[in-house]
Amino acid sequence: MSYQLNEKIRGLTPYDPISGSYRIRLDANESFLDTAALLGDKVQQAVAKAALNRYPDPYAVRLVEKFSDYYHLDPQTVCAGNGSDELIGILVAAFMEKGDKLLTTAPDFSMYRFYASIYEDVNVIQQKNDALEIQVDALIDRCNREGAKMLVFSNPCNPTSLALKREEVLRLVKSVSALVVVDEAYMDFADSSLYSVLDCAGKEEYSNLVVLKTCSKALGCAGIRLGFTVSTLPVTNAVKAVKSPYNVNSVTQAIGEVLFGEPRLLDEGIRKLKDAREDLYRRILALQSRYPMILSVCRPQTNFVFLKIGAEDNGSSGAARLFQGLLDRSIAVRHMGDFLRISAGSPEENEALERAMDDILREMSC
Ligand SMILES: *Cc1c(COP(=O)(O)O)cnc(C)c1O
Numbered sequence: 001m002s003y004q005l006n007e008k009i010r011g012l013t014p015y016d017p018i019s020g021s022y023r024i025r026l027d028a029n030e031s032f033l034d035t036a037a038l039l040g041d042k043v044q045q046a047v048a049k050a051a052l053n054r055y056p057d058p059y060a061v062r063l064v065e066k067f068s069d070y071y072h073l074d075p076q077t078v079c080a081g082n083g084s085d086e087l088i089g090i091l092v093a094a095f096m097e098k099g100d101k102l103l104t105t106a107p108d109f110s111m112y113r114f115y116a117s118i119y120e121d122v123n124v125i126q127q128k129n130d131a132l133e134i135q136v137d138a139l140i141d142r143c144n145r146e147g148a149k150m151l152v153f154s155n156p157c158n159p160t161s162l163a164l165k166r167e168e169v170l171r172l173v174k175s176v177s178a179l180v181v182v183d184e185a186y187m188d189f190a191d192s193s194l195y196s197v198l199d200c201a202g203k204e205e206y207s208n209l210v211v212l213k214t215c216s217k218a219l220g221c222a223g224i225r226l227g228f229t230v231s232t233l234p235v236t237n238a239v240k241a242v243k244s245p246y247n248v249n250s251v252t253q254a255i256g257e258v259l260f261g262e263p264r265l266l267d268e269g270i271r272k273l274k275d276a277r278e279d280l281y282r283r284i285l286a287l288q289s290r291y292p293m294i295l296s297v298c299r300p301q302t303n304f305v306f307l308k309i310g311a312e313d314n315g316s317s318g319a320a321r322l323f324q325g326l327l328d329r330s331i332a333v334r335h336m337g338d339f340l341r342i343s344a345g346s347p348e349e350n351e352a353l354e355r356a357m358d359d360i361l362r363e364m365s366c
Pocket of ligand 1: 109215
């Protein structure tokens with residue numbers, strides 16, 4: 001008898017980001033700045049000092065302290081993880097029971113739904129409005145009506161690039177009984193962080209709030225796999241209790257400690273990425289003024305731009321043609337239905353992208 005995969009994993013295929021080598025990569029919202037390389041010797045020395053025959057510190061205490069210093073948090077409210085992907089998995093695995101309802105919004109980051117399915121939760125999806133915004137009152141109502149055990153969404157949102165205001169998110173957190181996981185992967189590019197309500201481990205008011213953070217985007221360290229949860233003491237302790245003991249390896253801890261010890265470098269990197277985002281946004285708006293095929297462009301609060309492309313005269317997808325045309329010119333962006341999501345690159349990369357889009361859109365218009 002041959003072994004049969006169970007139903008929930010039978011149809012799955014391994015995660016497949018755009019593979020192959022492209023001259024310009026604007027598809028994964030990474031930073032175009034390699035922060036660890038900029039720190040050069042400091043990183044090399046820290047890694048050289050790590051005792052690799054020993055297990056790492058299970059709670060990454062020094063790293064968590066440095067992270068907490070940078071964001072003005074109480075270290076007792078923080079747990080480190082092997083990227084925020086791991087932490088999303090841990091939260092869904094541990095805080096939900098089989099058959100519980102996990103409420104997500106759409107469009108939003110796909111990993112939430114993925115973990116809901118792997119852990120056999122019921123995924124309830126609240127569709128955003130035509131402007132791609134979350135309607136807070138409708139979401140509160142849905143969450144309570146469905147009796148959802150967990151609500152998770154990204155703010156600012158991947159892929160829409162839009163953000164809810166801080167007061168709105170706090171109102172949401174206070175109005176539902178579910179555990180609310182706010183994924184602030186892109187919050188360094190906006191100004192609605194909920195960190196300040198979690199700055200002290202003893203606070204009870206937001207006992208159902210978890211904020212997620214990653215080093216993969218604004219901090220330019222996707223390769224080291226490092227993310228954090230920030231929540232109250234009971235929730236943080238539960239996360240620590242259920243994670244695998246040595247989830248953040250010694251090399252990552254060593255690099256992370258150096259990283260958060262360099263606040264000026266981090267601030268400067270974030271500023272450059274924001275400039276790059278504004279530059280890319282202006283270039284896309286300039287294209288839109290010449291090519292009505294670009295139907296709409298979201299005002300971004302992230303390091304990427306999300307735009308909707310119309311159909312061609314023969315009815316085929318303009319987004320698909322633009323995506324393929326860019327790939328043919330060795331520029332990778334993300335294609336999602338009628339939309340493209342384009343990460344902000346260096347000034348040279350943004351300029352090359354604009355020129356390539358101009359060429360392709362001109363071909364498409366005649
Ligand atoms: C990129 C991204 C992540 C992934 O973070 P890692 O720390 O690299 O696992 C999490 N959430 C959102 C919304 C993202 O866009």
